[in-house]
Amino acid sequence: MSTTSRETQTFLRLFRAVVIFVVIGLLSWFVYQNATDPKATHPFKLGLDLAGGSHLIYEADVSGIEEAEVPELMNVLRDVIERRINIFGVSEPIVRVERSSFVTEVPIERLVIELPGVTNVSDAVAEIGRTPLLEFKLLDPSLLAQQQALDSLKSIATTGAAVSNVTINGEAVTEQDPFTDTGLTGRYLETARLEFAGGQSGQLANEPLVSVSFTPEGSALFAEITRNNVGEQLGIFLDGELLSAPVINEPITGGTAIISGGFTPDEARELAQNLSFGALPVPIELQSTQTIDATLGVNVLRDSVTAGVFGIIIISLFMALWYRLPGLVAAVALTMYVIITLAIFMFIPVTLTAAGLAGFVLSLGMAVDANILVFERMKEEYRAGKGSREAAETGFNRAWSAIRDSNVTGLLSAIILFWFGTSLIKGFALVLGIGTIIAMVSAITLTRTLLVALPDVKRNDSHFWSYMFGTGLVKK
Amino acid sequence: MDIIKHKKIFLIIGAGIVIVSALIVAYFGLKPGIDFTGGSLMEVTYATLPEKAEVESAVAALSLGGADVRQSAGDEGAGYLINTRDLTDNERQQLEDALLSLGTEGTVARFTSIGPVIGAELADKAVWAIGAVLLIILCYVAFAFAGIGKPVSSWIYGFLVTLILGHDILVPVAAMSILGFTLGSEVDILFVTALLTILGYSVNDTIVIFDRVREKLVQNRTEHVRKINEPGGVVRTEITHTLTKSFADIVGQAVDETMARSINTSLTVFLALASLYIFGSEVTRTFVLVLMVGVLAGAYSSIFIASPLLVAIEQHLAKKKKTSGK
Numbered sequence: 051m052s053t054t055s056r057e058t059q060t061f062l063r064l065f066r067a068v069v070i071f072v073v074i075g076l077l078s079w080f081v082y083q084n085a086t087d088p089k090a091t092h093p094f095k096l097g098l099d100l101a102g103g104s105h106l107i108y109e110a111d112v113s114g115i116e117e118a119e120v121p122e123l124m125n126v127l128r129d130v131i132e133r134r135i136n137i138f139g140v141s142e143p144i145v146r147v148e149r150s151s152f153v154t155e156v157p158i159e160r161l162v163i164e165l166p167g168v169t170n171v172s173d174a175v176a177e178i179g180r181t182p183l184l185e186f187k188l189l190d191p192s193l194l195a196q197q198q199a200l201d202s203l204k205s206i207a208t209t210g211a212a213v214s215n216v217t218i219n220g221e222a223v224t225e226q227d228p229f230t231d232t233g234l235t236g237r238y239l240e241t242a243r244l245e246f247a248g249g250q251s252g253q254l255a256n257e258p259l260v261s262v263s264f265t266p267e268g269s270a271l272f273a274e275i276t277r278n279n280v281g282e283q284l285g286i287f288l289d290g291e292l293l294s295a296p297v298i299n300e301p302i303t304g305g306t307a308i309i310s311g312g313f314t315p316d317e318a319r320e321l322a323q324n325l326s327f328g329a330l331p332v333p334i335e336l337q338s339t340q341t342i343d344a345t346l347g348v349n350v351l352r353d354s355v356t357a358g359v360f361g362i363i364i365i366s367l368f369m370a371l372w373y374r375l376p377g378l379v380a381a382v383a384l385t386m387y388v389i390i391t392l393a394i395f396m397f398i399p400v401t402l403t404a405a406g407l408a409g410f411v412l413s414l415g416m417a418v419d420a421n422i423l424v425f426e427r428m429k430e431e432y433r434a435g436k437g438s439r440e441a442a443e444t445g446f447n448r449a450w451s452a453i454r455d456s457n458v459t460g461l462l463s464a465i466i467l468f469w470f471g472t473s474l475i476k477g478f479a480l481v482l483g484i485g486t487i488i489a490m491v492s493a494i495t496l497t498r499t500l501l502v503a504l505p506d507v508k509r510n511d512s513h514f515w516s517y518m519f520g521t522g523l524v525k526k
Numbered sequence: 527m528d529i530i531k532h533k534k535i536f537l538i539i540g541a542g543i544v545i546v547s548a549l550i551v552a553y554f555g556l557k558p559g560i561d562f563t564g565g566s567l568m569e570v571t572y573a574t575l576p577e578k579a580e581v582e583s584a585v586a587a588l589s590l591g592g593a594d595v596r597q598s599a600g601d602e603g604a605g606y607l608i609n610t611r612d613l614t615d616n617e618r619q620q621l622e623d624a625l626l627s628l629g630t631e632g633t634v635a636r637f638t639s640i641g642p643v644i645g646a647e648l649a650d651k652a653v654w655a656i657g658a659v660l661l662i663i664l665c666y667v668a669f670a671f672a673g674i675g676k677p678v679s680s681w682i683y684g685f686l687v688t689l690i691l692g693h694d695i696l697v698p699v700a701a702m703s704i705l706g707f708t709l710g711s712e713v714d715i716l717f718v719t720a721l722l723t724i725l726g727y728s729v730n731d732t733i734v735i736f737d738r739v740r741e742k743l744v745q746n747r748t749e750h751v752r753k754i755n756e757p758g759g760v761v762r763t764e765i766t767h768t769l770t771k772s773f774a775d776i777v778g779q780a781v782d783e784t785m786a787r788s789i790n791t792s793l794t795v796f797l798a799l800a801s802l803y804i805f806g807s808e809v810t811r812t813f814v815l816v817l818m819v820g821v822l823a824g825a826y827s828s829i830f831i832a833s834p835l836l837v838a839i840e841q842h843l844a845k846k847k848k849t850s851g852k
């Protein structure tokens with residue numbers, strides 16, 4: 051080999067090492083920014099057991115429903131529940147349909163709901179289990195006009211200015227509900243179905259409508275209300291929101307009413323479905339609840355970080371003491387492993403749980419395994435008289451099959467763990483799986499590049515350097 | 527220390543460990559937690575702790591069936607853990623009200639209620655998962671060592687690895703049994719997670735030793751090429767190998783050469799776990815303890831059981847071949 055090409059080679063080796071440090075440096079800056087900045091784009095995603103919140107599992111009763119229809123109904127169910135939860139103002143709720151695994155004899159359809167930050171589970175359960183409330187209320191048009199005038203006054207009043215003592219047409223106006231209860235609610239409903247308007251009585255042609263028919267009791271009540279209030283407006287409310295307020299033209303004794311409210315066909319179909327199934331497309335029952343206070347999670351997080359830092363320090367110390375210079379390289383590679391893995395947790399993002407954090411600390415111990423395998427091989431070559439660099443290269447090549455075979459089994463069990471676990475355990479499996487892959491890749495790239503960038507030493511070279519490539523606590 | 531020479535002693539010790547562990551599990555049993563049986567668990571923490579008897583009578587007044595009250599000293603400070611059958615939302619509210627009226631500054635740190643159906647499914651899944659991991663590892667090892675050839679087929683290696691894994695999880699299960707008996711620790715989903723993790727991890731040590739055996743087998747053999755003239759003018763080449771060293775010597779050397787690695791790797795994992803046990807969260811402490819036992823069992827079994835057993839099997843096969851060959 052000529053001198054120039056040897057110089058180029060040395061330069062390249064050092065250059066690669068520098069590139070690694072620069073890339074890892076940038077990555078650690080990214081991790082630091084996202085971990086500390088409250089407005090980070092990729093913050094750590096904390097599981098319910100760390101951030102606090104509720105985890106609810108409902109079982110859906112799909113008996114008596116055609117099997118082919120089940121998936122769609124479950125999706126409708128999910129959408130309805132999702133909307134109810136959104137009213138609740140939870141940030142990033144998760145609602146998903148889950149089917150029991152093959153180990154149960156009869157498949158069970160479940161709805162899993164995760165509510166981060168919600169620890170008052172009673173309110174959540176009440177909101178989720180709520181029946182959509184259909185109400186019929188009589189409308190006083192003049193009171194409604196007053197109310198609208200008041201509302202518009204309030205909206206144009208400058209912030210903080212109180213609106214009081216308002217008179218309209220010389221009369222003092224007080225806030226008064228323009229609607230009066232009639233006692234007729236969705237409780238008296240028998241069925242509801244989607245219809246399309248025929249174009250008569252002021253309706254748009256083909257406008258989607260919901261036609262409801264009442265129980266005999268409800269029909270009687272409806273007939274009485276319409277008989278006593280011909281010419282007035284009857285407001286139809288869903289969940290406290292006015293849908294439409296048709297004028298009562300004549301007493302209705304047939305026991306059916308039409309609800310129109312500018313629906314799209316889908317909305318109308320869903321409303322009809324919601325109303326006729328009482329609450330939901332399929333009845334659900336709460337099977338499992340888990341609520342964790344946020345303060346509990348803060349302590350878990352703090353303790354796990356402490357354990358992780360001590361873990362890194364003690365493993366690095368061991369590696370540096372036993373394998374000396376290569377061990378020190380492994381300690382640096384371990385720190386890089388931590389940075390890369392954390393960055394990946396942020397990118398994917400992986401939901402971190404108490405078990406997942408424990409898994410991450412555990413993976414620190416496992417991550418150096420590939421390094422140890424290589425160093426032990428390297429030691430054999432080095433003792434046999436090869437230079438440290440050549441010994442390192444041979445060590446990597448020889449150790450590869452063992453590294454591969456031992457990591458694959460770890461990966462396979464992580465995959466099965468992912469299938470087995472509930473959402474909190476899935477976090478652990480994911481952390482372990484990602485950790486295994488990154489550890490393997492970082493050993494054969496990072497450690498290798500850094501190791502060959504070190505000076506080439508032979509065993510019978512000057513004392514200091516040959517000592518640095520030796521193994522064990524004292525001996526050369 | 528010549529492990530292979532004294533293989534009988536080590537195999538007897540190994541068998542002893544397995545028998546004792548099995549007896550412990552059979553005698554003490556495992557205490558299944560609510561993750562598998564279904565039920566509720568509420569943890570309430572207080573600034574000033576009420577008397578345990580007070581809590582017990584308050585819970586008993588609600589008639590929720592049998593309730594188990596334990597004092598807890600978690601990350602959150604002192605409090606009580608109340609274990610009952612699975613509760614409806616109403617019952618939960620009643621229990622919460624009753625407990626918060628006691629002591630001062632009571633807070634519900636966590637509440638878990640699991641229906642019996644979900645619990646039963648998880649228990650089934652746990653058995654399936656453990657079975658699947660064992661089967662997959664058996665197949666993987668058999669496949670990865672497929673070219674290993676004589677004198678022991680790759681399926682034997684796979685079978686051995688699986689057998690060793692049985693040992694590696696039996697020991698932590700026994701440890702859990704003792705923990706359940708002495709401290710009342712319950713088997714929960716984290717325990718099964720620990721077992722599955724041990725399965726995936728402790729197999730590494732055995733694989734690394736076997737990997738070295740595979741390498742040594744190739745190094746220490748001579749090749750014989752024999753050309754056979756078959757009828758019809760076809761020449762078939764038959765390649766056979768003879769080992770220049772005894773199988774026992776090869777395995778013994780493989781164990782010696784990988785010993786430092788096996789110990790160091792287990793040590794680093796153990797150090798990480800020790801750090802977790804000492805500084806980490808109370809929530810995962812039992813989980814970590816089970817993992818520690820599993821890692822130790824795995825390190826021991828791969829060196830002192832797997833390799834002697836491999837040699838013993840080879841010698842048994844050789845003897846059988848000799849007698850049948852006569």
